[in-house]
Amino acid sequence: MTEPKNTLERVLAVLEVFTEERLEWTGEELMEELGYSRPTLYRYLKTLKDAGFLISRPNAGFTLGPKVVEMDYLMRKSDPLILAGHDYLTQLAQRFSCTALLVRWYGNRLLCVDSVSSTTNPISSYPRGRPMPLGRGAISRSILAFLPKRRLLPLITNSLDDFKAVGLGESIDDVLQTLKSVRKAGYATAYGEVTPGVVGIAAPVFDAGRTPVGSICITIKGSLVSGTLIDEISGYVRQAAVEITGSITRDRDIHNLTL
Incomplete structure (x- = not known):
């Protein structure tokens, strides 16, 4: 993965790690994968959760959220x-x-x-x-x-x-x-x-x-x-x-x- 250069790229990089082979990530795994500090990562995760791009389960990891489906619907129409x-x-x-x-x-x-x-x-x-x-x-x-x-x-x-x-x-x-x-x-x-x-x-x-x-x-x-x-x-x-x-x-x- 190319090293993100700015805040927006760093936030988007969180979404990029979700693949068919890896649908769920814990916070610890994301920190290791992306190299972000804990405060930075959890700030990004909160932003993405509030926007609906991610969801989380208690004592589990993060997965993609309903905003992705909403945007898919809009893409089909545009x-x-x-x-x-x-x-x-x-x-x-x-x-x-x-x-x-x-x-x-x-x-x-x-x-x-x-x-x-x-x-x-x-x-x-x-x-x-x-x-x-x-x-x-x-x-x-x-x-x-x-x-x-x-x-x-x-x-x-x-x-x-x-x-x-x-x-x-x-x-x-x-x-x-x-x-x-x-x-x-x-x-x-x-x-x-x-x-x-x-x-x-x-x-x-x-x-x-x-x-x-x-x-x-x-x-x-x-x-x-x-x-x-x-x-x-x-x-x-x-x-x-x-x-x-x-x-x-x-x-x-x-x-x-x-x-």
């Missing part, structure tokens, strides 16, 4: 990616027996923010809210392929073992060549890299500055698809990504004109 993309998820799920997902790219993380499924028992290793791996899957490659090289190289270096494991190359140059092919095609395909037996087909969504902000993806059982159907699905996914990008860009332009 995130431009969700607002522009939800109808496309519905259309894709109606056309194919699949799960259609919107994934947002923030910091160096991939997070599913919306999904629609037309299967009775959807198979997904990464439901809404669970961070996805950078070195595996169509969603990751659909975004990484469009990042500037100066930002991309550290990410490849950190996830090179994952790229090797799924056969994308033994070196950074090999992975760059693979991503170049994705960039040329405008979409990425992966077979069982994230969820066994599932094919992923994803295309990037951009902001007005042509920076990838997310991805739209279809995941479908490998037994249901052939090469021809994958080509058909990829066309619909790419078109949806283009139209979502256009909607986000138009909304931003309209907003700027009204300021």
